[in-house]
Amino acid sequence: MVRFGIIGCGVIAPYHARAIEKASDAALVAVCDIIKDKAAAFSQKFGNPRIYQNYKKLLSDSDVDAVCICTPSGMHGKMCIDAAKAGKHILCEKPMEITKAKLDKVIAEVEKTGVKMACVFQRRMQANPMRVKAALERGEFGKVLFADAYLKYYRSPEYYKSADWRATWELDGGGALMNQGVHGIDLISWFMGGVDSVFGIARTQTHDIEVEDVAVAAVKYKNGAIGVIEGSTCAYPAQDTRFEIHCEKGTIVFSDAGIIQWARMGEPEEKLAQEKSECAPGNDPTAIGALSHLPIIRDLTDSIERDRPPAVTPREGRKAVDTILAIYKSSQTGKEVKL
Ligand SMILES: NC(=O)c1ccc[n+]([C@@H]2O[C@H](COP(=O)([O-])OP(=O)(O)OC[C@H]3O[C@@H](n4cnc5c(N)ncnc54)[C@H](O)[C@@H]3O)[C@@H](O)[C@H]2O)c1
Structure with a gap:
């Protein structure tokens, strides 16, 4: 016990x-x-x-x-x-x-x-991300060519006012990427075996906050693939977070709603059981599965x-944060940042 x-x-x-x-x-x-x-x-x-x-x-x-x-x-x-x-x-x-x-x-x-x-x-332990990770590791789709994470949340002004540490550099450490997008950035980085470098742009578009409410980054992954990460807390209504992974032998697309596409070249497209994510983002930060x-x-x-x-582990847990800090640095310097 x-x-x-x-x-x-x-x-x-x-x-x-x-x-x-x-x-x-x-x-x-x-x-x-x-x-x-x-x-x-x-x-x-x-x-x-x-x-x-x-x-x-x-x-x-x-x-x-x-x-x-x-x-x-x-x-x-x-x-x-x-x-x-x-x-x-x-x-x-x-x-x-x-x-x-x-x-x-x-x-x-x-x-x-x-x-x-x-x-x-918690997303690393959910059915769809685990299925994707295992298929990529087994090489079922061949080499990954490019892979994208779209992490478009909405958070209201009331959310940001609900605790005084929210959206502060000092205690939140960032905005749409460091607080909300960190889950999806962890997943895509886990699938790709890590991030090698980023070229990012982060902005505060609508909220009265000091950190970003939208950011995009072009990413080079450690497995040789490239891709795009987009994160936001001003996409109203919030979109399901969505991952698109294109490989030599086919494509995987999945979102909070389940697996959208599981297609291998020359084979009929597999219709997989739809398991909804426990982390449907919606517009509500508490819309996480109770368990x-x-x-x-x-x-x-x-x-x-x-x-x-x-x-x-802590060494795994830091990877998404390192990627986000590199995107912020790239946005400030206008240069590609290697991790
Ligand atoms: N895994 C997820 O999906 C998920 C979802 C939401 C939040 N979070 C994370 O959880 C953490 C907390 O977020 P939250 O939304 O619950 O914040 P919150 O503001 O609702 O809760 C934080 C609590 O910590 C207390 N606190 C502050 N300083 C303290 C101290 N020195 N000693 C003891 N208690 C102290 C506050 O009084 C408050 O009750 C954040 O890091 C956030 O990123 C994770």
Whole structure:
């Protein structure tokens, strides 16, 4: 049994609590929020685990084996480092951190202490992305030629006002790419074996925010393919996130609605069972499947029990952030940026 503490009792925290409740080898024993009433209400809703207002106190609780970091993105690094030093295993929300320096420090501390740390990229564990990854790895479609990710969300002005860290460089670390698009950027980079270089343009088109609400990038992937990434939070109405992968022997197109095309040259087009994504973006940031975090919690508890690396290690978790930071740098300098 892995005993969890949740740090940060905001929008995403219930997804962690529900997954812990559902997993047979996990229990929620402590919660923490700087706002005491929020922690208390959250605790009451999820079986009355112990309440803390200071995360360091939760980290010194010997009943806690692992922590879920659900605080604003720019706080993740410090909390992960403190958790690792306290010998706690970690499940960290995306993005793992928002600067290269802090990503480096987290990885160094986690590897030094040997705690297990996983990053929340729940889409990697959903049926369609797993099917695509396996088909590409088996070479069923041959060499990938070009591959695109279209990540067109909508977020209202009210969303941006709903917490004062949102859309700030200091704590959100960016906008349409760093907060929303990071999931899709992680997926396309995972499919392609990583990103080699980017040429990006990021702008703030409609929202009264300091970070970007639209960005595009031409991308060279590590597997030799090229492609386009587009991210936005001003596409109204929001579109299903969509991935188009063109290979020597055919094409895969899939979106939040399911697999749209699975076509191999010379073969009848396969009609695959349609499994909707657990992360339909819509215009609503909470439109995530209620149990979308369950496979991630199960993967982390299993990695602790079997002493193996979790599916999305810190070194994997940083890749999408590195790509996004390179797109921002390219947009500022007007030059291609190599990762
Ligand atoms: N995986 C996903 O699909 C997904 C979806 C939404 C958000 N997220 C990520 O989850 C994180 C949190 O986002 P959110 O929307 O839940 O934010 P939120 O503002 O709703 O919640 C954050 C909570 O952290 C608390 N907090 C702030 N500082 C703290 C501290 N020092 N100690 C303890 N608690 C503290 C706040 O009081 C707040 O309750 C972000 O990194 C975000 O990117 C992930």
